[in-house]
Amino acid sequence: MIVIDGRAAARADLGGVERWARELTGRLPARFPGAYRVDAPPAWMAHRAGHLWEQTWFPLRAARDDLLLCPANLAPLASRRVAVILHDAAVLRDPGWYSPAYVRVQRFLLPRIAARADRVLTVSDFAAAELRELLGVEAAVVPGGVGEAFVPDADVxxxxxxxxxxxxxxxxxxxxxxxxxxxxxxxxxxxRRLAAQGVEVVAVGGDRPQFAAEPAVPGVRHLGPIPDAALPGLYAGAQAFVLPSRYEGLGLPVLEAMACGTPVVAAAAAALPETCGDAAVLVDPDDHVGFADALESVVAGPEPWRARGLERVRGRTWDATADAVDAILRSP
Structure with a gap:
């Protein structure tokens, strides 16, 4: 039996790590009946309080010969029969992006988890190189997928x-x-430049206490979190999608945007060039004028980028991701 840690899947807020956890906890037991079960804490323990559950109760509930699959960076230190998905090494690469308390915890846990795990998986070649350099661990690469709801005719x-x-x-x-x-x-x-053309830049997403906050950006309208079911339509209705992030282990939102037929502009940094290939306009993350030029260009002429994006995500499904994870976990 492979027991999946469902703590991240129980969180109300949704980021890339939570998306992975939800997809794997839903798909692996359905695709491989009898091979997997999910164990999750009560919803109120999905965040900080859940560390105690994850380090104690979760491994205690598993049988001696069960393999624990932990899809969200953390895993119980007491168990050596663990497969963990480490999505990136951002907290080690630049601790200034996080709160001091979060950095202390992660710097204690991550090297020990990586050293003791039976299997380590990650989400891109870039992330694998980061884990090799910063943690000294070799990780199998399994890229994430795109959900079935992310299509060009989503409900705008x-x-x-x-x-x-x-x-x-x-x-x-x-x-x-x-x-x-x-x-x-x-x-x-x-x-500022797009506003003169009647196009607004809007940002969807919440605030997370473990991250160092960024001040509000003049001209960018922050909408906060929205229901997951509404996200495909929001992508599909956009003139373009942009992700200027300095560090992503994979960058799932660019794939979701492409699947919705939305042209993509992204930072030429970390895993984003690997994820986007030639299906997006890539810009140096420090080139603010370059982002403006690129967005004006794709808004004015979106069709080539729509076609490239749809081709880029062809076959990128969460079922394929689940199958690849299963093959690694059950290989000799």
Whole structure:
């Protein structure tokens, strides 16, 4: 039996790590009946209080020969029969992106988890190189997928209503928590120039206490979190999608945007060039004018980028990701 740690899947807020956890906890037991079960704490323990559950109760509930699959960076130190998905090494690469308390905990846990795990998986070649350099561990690479709801004909009206946008709103979208690592300040010039053309830059995502916050960016309208079901329509209705982040282990939102037929502009940093390939316009994360130029260009001429994006995500499904994870976990 492989027991999946469902703590991250129980969280109300949704980031890339939570998306991975939800998809694997839902798909692995369904695709491989009898091989997997999910164990999760009560919802109130999904965040900080859940560390105690994850380090004690979760491994105690597993049988001696069970393998524990931990899809969200952390795993119980007491168990050596663990497979862990480490999504990146951002907290080790630049601790300034996080709160001091979070850095202390992660710097204690991550090296020990990586050293004791039976299997380590990660989400991109870039992330694998980071884990090799910063933790001295070799990780199997399994890229994430795109959910079935992310399609060009997603319900645009529902997405706009959930975000509080007018039915005829023209906007460029970014999906990112308001944190320093996401580098939303790079969009200030773009926001000013696009506003003159009747296009607003809007950001979806909440605030997370473990991250160093980024001040509000003039011209960028922060909408806060929206229901997950409304996200495909919000992508599909956008004139373009932009992710200026300085560090991503994979960058799932760019794939989701591409699947919705939305042109993508992204930072030429970390895993984003690997994830985007030639299907997005890539810009130096410090080039604020470059982001403005790129966004004006794709808003004016989106069709080539729509076609490239749809081709880029062809076959990128969460079922394929689940199958690849299963093959690694059950290999000799």
């Amino acid at each position: 009206g529902a997405g706009r209503r959930a975000a509080g946008l007018d039915d005829d709103a023209r906007y460029v979208l970014t999906v990112a928590a308001r944190t320093a690592r996401k580098n939303l300040a790079a969009l200030q010039v773009a926001a």
